[in-house]
Amino acid sequence: MNLKRxxxxxxxxxxxxxxxxxxYPEVSEATRKRVEEAARRYNYRPNSxxxxxxxGRAMVIGQVIPTSVQHEMVNxxxxxxxxxxxxxxxxxxxxxxxxxxPDVDESDIxxxxxxxGAVDAVILQGPLVNDQRIPLLNRIGLPFIVHGRSTGITEPYAFVDVNNTRAFQHATEFLVHLGHRRIALINGLEGMDFAQRRRAGYEAALKAAGIPVDPALMRSDEMTEYFGYRETRALLAQEDPPTAIMAASMIAALGVRRAIEETGLTMGRDVSVITHDDDxxxxxxxxxxxxxTAIRSSVRKAGEILAQCLVDQINAPDAPPEQRMLEADLLVGRSTGPAPQRT
Amino acid sequence: MNLKRxxxxxxxxxxxxxxxxxxYPEVSEATRKRVEEAARRYNYRPNSxxxxxxxGRAMVIGQVIPTSVQHEMVNxxxxxxxxxxxxxxxxxxxxxxxxxxPDVDESDIxxxxxxxGAVDAVILQGPLVNDQRIPLLNRIGLPFIVHGRSTGITEPYAFVDVNNTRAFQHATEFLVHLGHRRIALINGLEGMDFAQRRRAGYEAALKAAGIPVDPALMRSDEMTEYFGYRETRALLAQEDPPTAIMAASMIAALGVRRAIEETGLTMGRDVSVITHDDDxxxxxxxxxxxxxTAIRSSVRKAGEILAQCLVDQINAPDAPPEQRMLEADLLVGRSTGPAPQRT
DNA sequence: CCCGGTATCCAAAGCGCTTTGAAAACGATT
DNA sequence: AATCGTTTTCAAAGCGCTTTGGATACCGGG
Incomplete structure (x- = not known):
């Protein structure tokens, strides 16, 4: 069934x-009713x-998934x-x-x-520091919104991001208050913007507490379970091991816990752990x-909010780009406790 | 830039x-070259x-995500x-x-x-036993392929599925050979077809070994980490607890491990665990x-194969629906060992 | 009774592409 | 030189919708 018929x-x-x-208003209520009824009866839907x-509108939002291993963490x-x-x-x-x-072609797509004219706008995932996709999108005039932010990009762009810096700062302070001074950071890939911000929050808290930032306690890579495990094993094996570990994701934290337990230690007593939790x-x-114990921020809710912002932007293209910051809550669980006394 | 210009x-x-x-052949090589060159120069792409x-083709494949909690496991x-x-x-x-x-509207979509005419075909995820979406799709003539299968549906349909029955049968036999006789099954939701098949494989192996099927050892729910944890705690707390547990996913298995370790037992020694692993x-x-120890079958590869089958089907709509069965490998890891002697 | 305004409705153009049916161009053949 | 079969090109229709620019019918006010 189509319009003509x-x-x-x-x-x-x-x-x-x-x-x-x-x-539209220029049609009488009577005929509108009649038309709507007929449309329902014939199960008519306008051809997309x-x-x-x-x-001239696609009513489609695009999202590009690069093939590279580099971005698997989005998975x-x-x-x-x-x-x-x-x-x-x-x-x-x-x-x-x-x-x-293939990620070489990402700008091409x-x-x-x-x-x-395939999409009306796109969502940019996993922004890097100084991510060149942002200027590119601005240049070619394709509306977009970033899930996250990109340090170093000065031109305006819309985003929805978690306040990673503040979250990690608070979490680190929390550990410091529990008496921890050897605090490790198991972070995402260095190039990722969120990883930079998390490290910044972590370092700020340490500095404020007068604790030196020790590169030997900082690791970064794809946030897999295995990465959490491997680095925790290594951290706990070194001399003067950390008494607390901050993990960048639940998945990585699961590996952290596995390593702690395989080492014969108890999480929350021997080693405290705080993780970011996407809920x-x-x-x-x-x-x-x-x-x-976790810094929780629902990625699902972030998706809802981001979508709303993008729709608003499409409907009012001349408004300044919306920039939304979500705060993460620190939830105290059973993985943290007072720093153990030195032997 | 458009065609006309x-x-x-x-x-x-x-x-x-x-x-x-x-x-098309009815154009001279010389002009074809000339056209292609110009198209490249003007960065021309035909409007989708x-x-x-x-x-009359959309060049788009659809996938419906029901809102219901029931299907979160797809996530x-x-x-x-x-x-x-x-x-x-x-x-x-x-x-x-x-x-x-909303899943009530799934047939409407x-x-x-x-x-x-929004899509050329759809992918059906998470099929239930006797899933009515299959007859529906056949009826309305929308090409589709099922990721999984649906017991009870007799009409033909294309699918790509893992041989869940055989995989779980092998895994259970493996445990039986290790001397286990109290083997628990932490399964997905009962309504899901794959859960039925896994249970069937598990029960077949038990019966073949002359071991009674004990409903007290079988649990099913959404395959979350917490589910694995909760049920394992409960299983280990009951009298005559299992010496081995089969988990339906890695996520659930992580919860199983957590419960085992919190109970003060050691995985692979006191309690053996085999899980399905989507890689x-x-x-x-x-x-x-x-x-x-795991039954491994890459869901990513399944996606590649399924896509290929669907493309073939679109190109040859009259061919009989393709039905692909993937075998899962049993990989022996460190979570299984001989059954502990009874005390 | 005529007129301007309003409420309804319509024919036709246009969005950017593919494809049909026909025309033009070109050699090769008689 | 006329004819035929290819090869190459084109004009125009059509895909199913929205939207412009009227047309028509109807109303009350002068």
Whole structure:
């Protein structure tokens, strides 16, 4: 069923039927009712492509997934983020589209998106420090919003980000107050902007407490379970080992815990652990009492908010880009305790 | 830049330019070269919607994410699955699209997809036993492929699935050979088809070994870390506790391990554990020696294969639906050992 | 009774592409 | 030189929608 046939069926013009269905005022209530009823009866839906061609809008939001291993870390949070974002998008009639490309070609795909008119806007995931995708997107005029931020980029852009610096600063202070002075940081990849900010918060808290920043206590890599495990084993094996560890994700923290326990130590007593927690649906940090003391910030909610910001931006392209900062809560669980006395 | 302007620029008709770019034979090599060169220079890409409108193909594959909590379990594997599938799809010029709907409306969205012509085919995730979405999709004539299978559906449909029954049967036999007779099963939600098949494999192995199937050793729910933890605590607390546990996912297995260790027992010595392992990029089962003895089957590879099957199906709609069965490997890690002697 | 305004409706153009059916150009053949 | 078969190119229709610029019908006020 298409517009033309529906119009014939009703004895009306395509114009009137189209207007009736799209809520234009220049159509009487009586015919609008009649049209709507017929549309329902024939299960009519306007063809997406035809509508898009006529309106110039795709009603699709793009997201690029680089092939590189470098960005695999997006994976674990991907499901929850998409769940949140698409909930908001679907309310406004937008669908989400994904393209996967070798990361060398990532800038090409944005040009292609633009040229093909395939999407109305894109979401930028996993921003690096000084991420050149931002100027690129601004240059080619494809609306976008960043999930995270990019230090070093001065031109304006919209983003939704967690206050990583403050979160890690608070968490580190919390450990310092518990008497810890050897605090390790198991961080994400150095190039990632969030990793920089987390380290900045961590270092700020240490400096404020007069504790030297020891590079031997800082590790960074893809945030896998194995990475958490491997580095914790190594940290605990070195002389003057840390009494507390900050982990950048729940997944990594699981590895941290495994390493602590395999070493014969007890988490929360011998070694304190604080982790960032994205509040993933499949990896809840305990049901009542959190397993880990954690800095929690729901990535799903971030997705919802980001989607809303992007829709607003599409509807008001000339407004200044929206920049939203989400605060993370520090939840005290059973993985932290007073620093053990030196032997 | 669009076709019309490009054609004017070249002093050719739109027809010729279109044909040149789409590889039709009725155009001389000389002009084809000339056209391609100009297209590159002007960075011309045909508009997706116009092309789709003219060809009647969307070059988009749809995927519906139900809102319900019931299906959250798709989440952890979602990222890897999409990574695999979209790799194949992008080779053929397809994009992937996601729509999120309240699960009551799930059948509506397929009708809408069809009516709007929004997608060329869809992927069905997380099939239930006797899943009515399959007859629905057949009825409305929207090409699809199931990730998994659905017991009870007799009409033909395409699928890619892991041989869950055989995998769990082998794993259970492996435990039986190690002397275990009290083997627990921490399974996914009962309604999910894969959970049924896994249970069937587990029960078949027990029966073959003359071991009674004890309902007190079988649990099923959403496969979260907490679920694995909670049920293992409960299992180990009951009298005549299991000496071995089969877990349905790595995430759940992490909870199983946590419960075992909190109980003061040692995994692999006091309690053996085998888990299904989707080989997720962010949750590798150890680097060299697997942490868990596991039935491994890469969900990412499944995504690649499924995408290929779906593309083939779109290109040859009259061929019988492809049904691919993937075998899972049993990898022996450090979480299994001989059954402890009874005290 | 005529006129201007308002409420309804419509024909047709246009969005950017593919594809049909036909024309033009070109050698090769008689 | 006329004819035929290829090769190469083109004009125009069509995909299903929105939207512009009227047209028509109807109303109350002068």
């Amino acid at each position: 529906l119009a014939e069926e009703l004895g009306l013009s395509q114009t009137t039927v189209s207007r009736a269905l799209n809520g 492509r035809a509508k898009g061609l006529a309106t 674990p949070i991907f499901g929850d983020f998409v769940a949140g974002a698409s909930q908001t998008f679907s309310r406004y009639g937008y669908d989400m589209m994904f393209s996967r490309v 944005y040009r292609e998106y633009r040229a093909r 993933l649906s499949y990896l809840k940090n305990g049901q009542d009492v959190p397993i880990f | 490009l054609a004017e620029e070249l002093g050719l008709s739109q027809t010729t330019v279109s044909r040149a770019l789409n590889g 919607r116009a092309k789709g409108l003219a060809t 952890p594997i979602f990222g890897d699955f999409v990574a695999g599938a979209s790799q194949t799809f992008s080779r053929y010029g397809y994009d992937m699209m996601f729509s999120r709907v 397929y009708r809408e997809y069809r009516a709007r 997720l990029s962010y949750l590798k089962n150890g680097q060299d020696v697997p942490i868990f």
